[in-house]
Amino acid sequence: MGVLERSHLTIIQEVAREGSLTAAGMRLNLTQPALSHSIRKIEQQLGVKIWRREGRSLVLTQAGEWLLALANRLLPQFDLAESRLEQFANGERGTLRIGMECHPCYQWLLKVVSPYLERWPKVDVDVRQKFQFGGIGALFNNEIDILVTPDPLYKPGLKFTPVFDYELVLAVGPEHPLRNAKFVLPEQLVDETLITYPVPSERLDIYTQFLQPAGIAPRQQKQIETTDIMLVMVAHGRGVAALPRWLVKEYASHFELYSVKLGKKGITKQIFLGHRETDEDIHYLRDFIEFAASPQ
Amino acid sequence: MGVLERSHLTIIQEVAREGSLTAAGMRLNLTQPALSHSIRKIEQQLGVKIWRREGRSLVLTQAGEWLLALANRLLPQFDLAESRLEQFANGERGTLRIGMECHPCYQWLLKVVSPYLERWPKVDVDVRQKFQFGGIGALFNNEIDILVTPDPLYKPGLKFTPVFDYELVLAVGPEHPLRNAKFVLPEQLVDETLITYPVPSERLDIYTQFLQPAGIAPRQQKQIETTDIMLVMVAHGRGVAALPRWLVKEYASHFELYSVKLGKKGITKQIFLGHRETDEDIHYLRDFIEFAASPQ
DNA sequence: ATGACTATATGAATTCTGTGCATTAACGAG
DNA sequence: CTCGTTAATGCACAGAATTCATATAGTCAT
Numbered sequence A, B: 001m002g003v004l005e006r007s008h009l010t011i012i013q014e015v016a017r018e019g020s021l022t023a024a025g026m027r028l029n030l031t032q033p034a035l036s037h038s039i040r041k042i043e044q045q046l047g048v049k050i051w052r053r054e055g056r057s058l059v060l061t062q063a064g065e066w067l068l069a070l071a072n073r074l075l076p077q078f079d080l081a082e083s084r085l086e087q088f089a090n091g092e093r094g095t096l097r098i099g100m101e102c103h104p105c106y107q108w109l110l111k112v113v114s115p116y117l118e119r120w121p122k123v124d125v126d127v128r129q130k131f132q133f134g135g136i137g138a139l140f141n142n143e144i145d146i147l148v149t150p151d152p153l154y155k156p157g158l159k160f161t162p163v164f165d166y167e168l169v170l171a172v173g174p175e176h177p178l179r180n181a182k183f184v185l186p187e188q189l190v191d192e193t194l195i196t197y198p199v200p201s202e203r204l205d206i207y208t209q210f211l212q213p214a215g216i217a218p219r220q221q222k223q224i225e226t227t228d229i230m231l232v233m234v235a236h237g238r239g240v241a242a243l244p245r246w247l248v249k250e251y252a253s254h255f256e257l258y259s260v261k262l263g264k265k266g267i268t269k270q271i272f273l274g275h276r277e278t279d280e281d282i283h284y285l286r287d288f289i290e291f292a293a294s295p296q
Numbered sequence C: 001a002t003g004a005c006t007a008t009a010t011g012a013a014t015t016c017t018g019t020g021c022a023t024t025a026a027c028g029a030g
Numbered sequence D: 001c002t003c004g005t006t007a008a009t010g011c012a013c014a015g016a017a018t019t020c021a022t023a024t025a026g027t028c029a030t
Helices: A006-018 A021-028 A032-046 A062-089 A105-119 A134-140 A205-214 A227-235 A245-251 A283-293 B006-018 B021-028 B032-046 B062-089 B105-119 B134-140 B205-214 B227-235 B245-251 B283-293
Strands: A051-054 A057-060 A094-100 A123-128 A146-149 A158-172 A193-196 A220-223 A240-244 A258-262 A267-276 B051-054 B057-060 B094-100 B123-128 B146-149 B158-172 B193-196 B220-223 B240-244 B258-262 B267-276
Touching: A006 A021, A006 A032, A006 A062, A021 A032, A032 B062, A057 A062, A062 B032, A062 B062, A062 B094, A094 A105, A094 A134, A094 A283, A094 B062, A105 A123, A105 A283, A134 A146, A134 A158, A134 A267, A146 A283, A158 A205, A158 A227, A158 A245, A158 A283, A193 A227, A205 A240, A205 A267, A227 A240, A227 A245, A240 A245, A245 A258, A267 A283, B006 B021, B006 B032, B006 B062, B021 B032, B057 B062, B094 B105, B094 B134, B094 B283, B105 B123, B105 B283, B134 B146, B134 B158, B134 B267, B146 B283, B158 B205, B158 B227, B158 B245, B158 B283, B193 B227, B205 B240, B205 B267, B227 B240, B227 B245, B240 B245, B245 B258, B267 B283
Parallel strands: A094 A123, A094 A146, A193 A220, A193 A240, B094 B123, B094 B146, B193 B220, B193 B240
Antiparallel strands: A051 A057, A146 A267, A158 A240, A158 A258, A158 A267, B051 B057, B146 B267, B158 B240, B158 B258, B158 B267
């Protein structure tokens, strides 16, 4: 089995560097006899002479030169590894895996992530959107570290932090009769084409909190992946979409878009970040939550 | 100081591979508690959790994944190193440094080295020709492992083996009056141009064994590095040269050359290979000497 | 739920390796 | 030759690694 250890390479390198066991011992915090015993053992375990005893100094043999080259190549990698691990230990390095259960939040997330990456140059961010057992399950399975969700499910071991509120509104185009309406009622959507993200309707607030309570369904539903395309369609009168008010406002600089309140009182949503309690000592994770919760 | 050892990487790799401490223990010839204690120690020494305890199995953390990648990268290099060292130990690998104190022997050496390199694919051959303290000194200083020389100097610790005999002759061109002579005497060279290798005349046998005893010097001496050019010059009547008979014969197929015996009895030389007695257990070195000594 | 099975964790005892001390041996410079 | 320096050696000890025995925990089938 393997007998050559990192410590042996260190000794070989240091002895070659200092040229004497005594000096090398000083640097390694070992006594000269300790090294003498060590190198003898290495040599007989490997069955190779590593040094030629020349007078009172040690000169590397061919095999020794070869080992020295190996040491010079491998030891820096060990050192690097240890400094990396220290960063892991201090929570300075890692991958923050963020799960999303809220399609339109993607735009918001982007705005949070960019400055965060600046602050934590050694932390990578990974965003995932599909979960076999739901976002909460993904948190428990350790598939993700942070969950962006509008539905905090308070379970032991998990914690949720509210990060921002927004109002869900109906986005309509410039030709739409509702464009200047104070608000819209469910029955006003029976003849509309509703554009949504491609997820089950029980995960769309426009259904669960607006249409279904009134027993209404829109004439047609179109599913579109990306927010940009969705709003282009809306601006051209190909349908209407339920989105956060701030998102519609943002896109309004590019396309002509109007926001209409959903119902008399409007629909207000709150977004939470969920995380495992066991992760609370991870510095970069805690900072992400604090940073995200502070108003941008 | 460094705490991460090769053995730790081995454990990480093996546990990841087998998925359980018990199984990994079998492969490493260790018991399960041994591993359990080891990994706990590694973790607390590094200050990083490497595994997450999930149910009754161990799952790598981010830091653990990182270490596994390191292990997969470094461990093969350790394995390779050990197999190389085994080859060193068995004398199958190394560099045979050959020193030359005999210029014309270079041609002979080439003929010996080619088949030798075939027989020892892992042994490299290095030929050196300049020595600060002479060839014998170079042997003692470990600058070379084998010395090709016509002057064996029997000293304790060194051994010399005769490898071949040759006759030193005078090479002349087709227009030369001596071309068919039975032999040549020193005084017949007073008006000649003598072509030699660029070394001090005390190292040229034509001087020490032929001209100087008779108190004769040639009209002119030209120094030329390479045997080829030397013999081209001779063939064109630009001078004469003292070289081994077999060498002249070999070149006679390319240029018109004639060999003339030096003195009535001729000059016979013997070439030896010198080596350190301490090197006699190096397999590839002993084989080189045996191989060189056997008639080609 | 319960029990059988299998995995890891733990603690104490033991074995072994590594280290240091004291000393010897070898070398080199003055 | 002698002194200063360096490596080698033998012995003794401390601490680390390993094992054994056992506790604890999770999984699966009934």
